[in-house]
Amino acid sequence: MATKLSLNLQIWRQAGPDKPGKMVDYKLNDVSPDMSFLEMLDVLNDDLLQKGEEPVEFDNDCREGICGMCSLVINGVAHGPQKGTATCQLHMRKFKDGETVTIEPFRAKAFPVVKDLVVDRGAFDRIIAAGGYISINAGGAPDANAIPIPKEYADEAMDAAACIGCGACVAACPNASASLFVSAKISQLALLPQGQPERYRRATSMVAQMDAEGFGDCSNHAECEAVCPKEISIAHIARMKRDYLRSVFK
Amino acid sequence: MKLNAKVPAGPLPQKWDQHKFDLKLVNPANKRKYEIIVVGTGLAGASAGASLAELGYNVKIFCIQDSPRRAHSIAAQGGINAAKNYPNDGDSVWRLFYDTVKGGDYRSREANVYRLAQVSANIIDQCVAQGVPFAREYGGLLDNRSFGGAQVSRTFYARGQTGQQLLLGAYSSLMRQAAIGKVKQFSRREMLELIVVDGQARGIVVRNLMTGELESHVGHAVVLATGGYGNVYYLSTNAKNSNATAAWRCHKKGAYFANPCFTQIHPTCIPVSGHYQSKLTLMSESLRNDGRVWVPKKKGDTRSPEHIPEDERDYYLERKYPSFGNLVPRDVASRNAKAVCDDGHGVGETRLAVYLDFADAIQRMGEHTIKEKYGNLFDMYERITDDNPYKVPMRIYPAVHYTMGGLWVDYNLMSTIPGLFVLGEANFSDHGANRLGASALMQGLADGYFVIPYTIGDYLAKSSFNGVDASHAEVKEAESQVEANTQKLLSINGKKTVTEFHRELGQIMWDYVGMSRDENGLQHALTEIPQLREEFWQNLLIPKDSKTLNKNLEFAGRVADFLELGELMARDALERKESCGGHFREEHQTPEGEAMRDDENFAFVSAWEYAGLNNAPNMHKESLTFENVKLTQRSYK
Amino acid sequence: MAEEKAKLWSSVGKKALMAVTGLLLVTFVIEHLLGNLLLFTTDPDPFNKYAYTLMSLGKLLIAVELVFLAFFILHMYSGLTVYLSKRKARPDSYRKSGNAGNPSKKTLSSTTMIISGLVLLVFVAIHLKTFKFGPHYTTFVDGVEMRDLYKLVYQTFAQPLYVFWYVLSMVILGLHLRHGVWSAFQSLGLHHHRFTPAIYTFALIFAVVWALGFIAMPIWIFFDPLNVRQDVLNLM
């Protein structure tokens, strides 16, 4: 059995949306390396509760890397040190005994802090509402095999569609740009024949909404791709830009 | 009250068409006068919300997560069934219907299942049109696979992320309606009470989880799509926020709870690694297509797997079920895994695991092929366990996965409270005592896209509504009930956290109302659960601020409800003195240890009516008649 | 039309504008270094003739200069707005910052574009003052009277401080180009799974070569290994 870890945690505590926040130090012993990162926080919270202190609030749901609910910037990196892995699937064996681990919320003006490590990512819903769909009412669809789609396109669309909407791309981007998230949806639908009729409108309206939400511009740092738990490529950002620019000159 | 399933007359294949014609319609201009409350944004809720808004109704939709897109449906991996018969391998609406009824061990309602099979094909059309990137073949047409031991390939899939893609499709349609104002979206809200006025479901009380404020919403009908209650076991494959609260509060307001004891245990999950374990992760069932399940023949063998020679391994599924082998249905595979572990053959640190070994498959097809087929699953396994499944066999163990039981609904998906419709996993309707793989996604979308849009109109057209607003006495009453409940939780000054209570309840449920049950155990559970509940209300430790984000408070409310539901599950299991599907009673098995149904006495749905906390609930029976399939004993030998 | 204009000033439009203007400035940089190569010869005439030819373009040159000026201003303006939007989009920065590693392209170069850009602005201003608007020496080449820029250059780069500033600026130009050159392609939506990695590497090589090229010139002149300065400065 692997040895237990002792950790120095520095965690962002903030009582509410407009309250000031600060980093608070906690010490946690006997952390099993087989624990997930969130289980480690569960244990910390149990400790805090027993001591009569406020537990640390953090978002999570599926705990298997698919719902996009978990967040956290760990040691300065969104979703922590492991490539292609959401925080909930990160395990403590990636940390060293005695290590200091900082935990901060996703920071962006468009993602206001709700409490502690919990942020509001409603902006993403509004961006999808601005055009991240194909206009089809239930019942009106032709046979599923009526339009063949080359496997390569379907696969690439799936690569983009894999986005879990976690917002790590925003959190990691030095500019807090949402380009990777937005482009993943634009690109998915642009690759499919069903997405063609609204293709260019979609690009312009989603980008307009992204800008209105107060995300920063894209400087091509590609830090987003590096933290994305689904390893979505910035090639999709390029496709978004092409479609957008084409719409300007159409 | 006598249960009336309202199944239309006529031959099975024509029932739904005839019924659709008989249902009353709401005039298009009038639709915008109706306000419909949808609780839940999983496949069932999101598809219902979008479809109803497309028809012109005003929809308010609620979910616990910070976005509708994160509902638990997102986690479904394997696929969705549909009777498209694209592979030309003999599938049909009838066969899907038949398989589902048989798979459910003849405890579901024929007419509902037939309708499900009928609309299944439309679901795939709908999703493809929404841009769901299903897997395709080089010719550009949709790919299908066989799933969960089905004899035909009728499962559509999008990598290992089918639920996610289907949900994002439904979510995008929902957001399209949100953009034009037909849908009003309320995220981070938890429904805590149903508002019933003049016997009709007219609204809900929710807690805004960010501010702690209570909000009441009234409308003309309430659609509940709040998912399953597998988390009553604490450890399950369900998401952390999955819960029974909305359904349970409706139950207490008069909605009958059907077949609560029907729980599905999934055989291939990653085993528990320690006390801190917070949830279990499912490894897709498809792994059993190529992996071989085994345990050491010797009890308590602690050698590492590579040191156990071939002849000292027991491939127990292949041995006991030569024709199905590793592909026996979920319940059979799960029970056998438990049996060998109980018998001392378990592996791993906790001894509660069996091996799923790919060595043969890798040798036969090469590591490359295996990587192509299961690469992301293998990666996920390695991330969690730190073991490399290409080199050492996976360790797996069964885990609670799905609940077939739920609120009782009639053919129109309406509960016993008029105006309260229940969709998706939250209802009991289609899967009987056991659900087939890839059928839950199908059911959720069928309910939301293709059933509720018709049946709700009939209800609205036929009912008359009195004006109800936020100041109505029933609304105030519901609000004060919620407030009182919250205050009661906050007033406890105890020592044990919600998680500890939840874990203890889970342990009781797993031990006595789990994979196999017997009279003694169930009786035991029926005394232990109320005791634990008692302790809960005396000894809960919880942060005191209700006017802020307070997850412990949220979970306390849910665990309080689980502590009541758990008891009902045990009671239901005790009453059902037969084995069927996921419900295995030790007393009722064949000499070979297989489940033994009792169609004579138990071919019914048990629908429980709440009678107050300290009174035994009343059981109502909806008897099941099978006019189109012959009841047979399942055999996988 | 108004809509089109709005689109050009959106986050995506703005970056496309930056890319086009930036690439145009890059062509200028390329051309400038090639011209500079003539300064390595001991004979002042080729360089002076080259400058003379450019200047004799007259109105055309002014037009080109105005276009460059406009692009320069556009580039600067959009660069500033990108920077300001970034400040606004994350008012509260991380207490601990990290780097996620490959395939991230976040580098010293990419994170200092605004600083390197502003240094370049100052540099260009000083550069123009020193040379374009500097002392007007004349010389005769093949009997034609023309400005003796060669002399001015040799004079200027005799001053250690000026050389130091110039070298520093060129390091910073290299820094700006390292991210800028690949980034411009991405900003225009030109991404390709094979070409993009090549462009990224090319940008690095280009930035290094061009920066070294620009740096070599003042250093060469400062140390003056062939003893040209004496002749040039005392010629008249």
Ligand SMILES: Cc1cc2nc3c(=O)[nH]c(=O)nc-3n(C[C@H](O)[C@H](O)[C@H](O)COP(=O)(O)OP(=O)(O)OC[C@H]3O[C@@H](n4cnc5c(N)ncnc54)[C@H](O)[C@@H]3O)c2cc1C
């Ligand atoms: C790991 C896993 C894999 C699976 N794989 C498959 C598969 O391959 N194929 C298949 O067919 N099925 C699969 N299933 C089953 C299937 O995913 C679920 O049965 C189905 O998605 C349930 O959908 P739903 O819409 O009924 O509910 P859910 O998706 O659970 O949604 C519930 C919604 O209700 C909301 N809610 C709950 N309570 C409240 C409340 N009190 N107030 C407000 N909102 C509330 C939640 O926020 C959520 O939005 C899988 C299940 C699991 C756990």
Ligand code: HEM
């Ligand atoms: C010789 C002069 C210059 C050249 C050759 C040049 C070239 C470039 C190029 C090619 C880009 C990439 C554009 C893109 O990302 O799409 C760029 C980016 C940038 N330039 Fe310049 N530039 C010059 C001068 C300036 C000046 C004077 C400024 C002053 C503000 C500036 C500020 C910036 C900034 C801030 C960026 C980065 C934009 C971002 O982060 O997205 N540049 N430059």
Ligand code: SF4
């Ligand atoms: S693109 Fe990646 S990082 Fe961004 S929201 Fe989607 S999954 Fe998260």
Ligand code: FES
């Ligand atoms: S909790 Fe769902 S992705 Fe992490």
